[in-house]
Amino acid sequence: MTGNPNLEKLQYLWLQQLLLEFEEICMMYGLQLRPPVFEITDAQKELGAWCQATRTLRLSRHLIINYSWSVTMQVLKHEMAHQLCSEQFQIEGAPHGEMFQQACEMLGVLPEYRRSGTPVIEMVELATGISRITQRGRECLARVEKLLALSQSSNEHEAALAMQKANELIEKNHMQGLGNNQEYRYGYGIIDRKRKRIESYQRRICTILHDFFFVRVVLASLYDPLRNDTFKTIELLGTKENVTIAEYCYHFLENRLASLWSINRHRFKGSARTEKNSYYLGLLRGFYQKLQEQKKGKEGLPVEARLGDLVVAEEKRLEVFVGMRFPRLRKASKSGVKVYGGTYEEGVATGKNISFSEGLAGKNKSFGGLLPR
Numbered sequence: 001m002t003g004n005p006n007l008e009k010l011q012y013l014w015l016q017q018l019l020l021e022f023e024e025i026c027m028m029y030g031l032q033l034r035p036p037v038f039e040i041t042d043a044q045k046e047l048g049a050w051c052q053a054t055r056t057l058r059l060s061r062h063l064i065i066n067y068s069w070s071v072t073m074q075v076l077k078h079e080m081a082h083q084l085c086s087e088q089f090q091i092e093g094a095p096h097g098e099m100f101q102q103a104c105e106m107l108g109v110l111p112e113y114r115r116s117g118t119p120v121i122e123m124v125e126l127a128t129g130i131s132r133i134t135q136r137g138r139e140c141l142a143r144v145e146k147l148l149a150l151s152q153s154s155n156e157h158e159a160a161l162a163m164q165k166a167n168e169l170i171e172k173n174h175m176q177g178l179g180n181n182q183e184y185r186y187g188y189g190i191i192d193r194k195r196k197r198i199e200s201y202q203r204r205i206c207t208i209l210h211d212f213f214f215v216r217v218v219l220a221s222l223y224d225p226l227r228n229d230t231f232k233t234i235e236l237l238g239t240k241e242n243v244t245i246a247e248y249c250y251h252f253l254e255n256r257l258a259s260l261w262s263i264n265r266h267r268f269k270g271s272a273r274t275e276k277n278s279y280y281l282g283l284l285r286g287f288y289q290k291l292q293e294q295k296k297g298k299e300g301l302p303v304e305a306r307l308g309d310l311v312v313a314e315e316k317r318l319e320v321f322v323g324m325r326f327p328r329l330r331k332a333s334k335s336g337v338k339v340y341g342g343t344y345e346e347g348v349a350t351g352k353n354i355s356f357s358e359g360l361a362g363k364n365k366s367f368g369g370l371l372p373r
Contacts, residue, residue: 013228048075048119050082069223074113108324137241140173186321189247191234201280212291214242216322
């Protein structure tokens with residue numbers, strides 16, 4: 001017991017949530033595991049454990065309080081892999097080697113959490129504490145940042161040209177990695193706004209990220225153990241470099257929309273909510289069209305056959321990774337959104353001139369700040 005009545009109440013709720021998560025994981029991955037006895041421990045170093053004799057699955061309070069619930073879920077899956085080995089594979093003692101790795105594969109455990117034995121603080125720190133960007137990726141981002149920093153002119157065409165060159169540089173870096181047969185390590189980033197719904201303009205940003213930034217986007221939910229509530233999230237999946245870029249771009253675009261609306265809102269006389277939504281969606285449509293025009297301009301260019309094959313192979317590997325994370329994905333149906341035509345069209349025109357130069361150059365920290373160095 002903790003001696004803290006509020007924390008004790010939360011822990012009781014966490015035990016209920018862990019049972020729900022356990023059953024959801026079994027359903028998602030098609031597994032027949034009996035629910036264990038869940039226990040929350042005071043351990044600071046050993047973050048999880050499976051006790052075969054008592055059928056007890058232990059998770060550390062330190063883990064739940066100090067890390068994202070998505071990390072807690074990976075530790076839970078790790079311990080479920082131990083349970084799978086002992087109860088379905090009939091392996092006595094702590095499993096190691098091929099059978100444990102097979103159990104992790106069946107449960108969608110990320111590679112960083114597949115070390116045999118009990119998860120300890122070092123395992124989680126290794127998975128969450130190191131920069132997601134490789135040295136090659138850092139060098140690319142430094143060049144992108146320098147390039148966009150040069151486009152501080154008020155000339156919108158210069159800013160648009162700088163962004164086009166920056167996007168070409170990012171794409172070139174991505175293709176070079178394929179051409180060098182670099183082993184890509186996939187990862188994910190979660191955008192958690194602590195909201196119960198994802199707005200229509202946020203979905204449009206997700207479409208931009210999916211179509212132009214080499215990531216897959218999944219709209220999901222995540223439990224918050226300190227609030228005992230569940231919120232809608234946006235999860236980005238791809239190489240660790242691409243996820244970092246896309247996550248930055250999401251925040252940059254969202255803040256850029258708010259900034260432009262605050263400057264221009266006085267010019268629109270309709271319902272404030274509908275005007276704002278119309279303007280946001282128009283801006284994003286214009287931005288999408290701008291990127292789409294750039295992409296179409298490259299379609300006729302010859303591509304080395306070897307690289308074309310590597311692109312297809314890389315996309316398939318990414319789809320496998322997404323399937324491991326979300327084995328039962330379904331596409332959401334589109335719903336109608338009320339907009340004002342004039343406000344929307346003005347947003348489209350303005351959106352074609354949005355540039356990432358301000359945010360990447362670090363001139364305005366409210367737009368997300370610099371990418372990690």
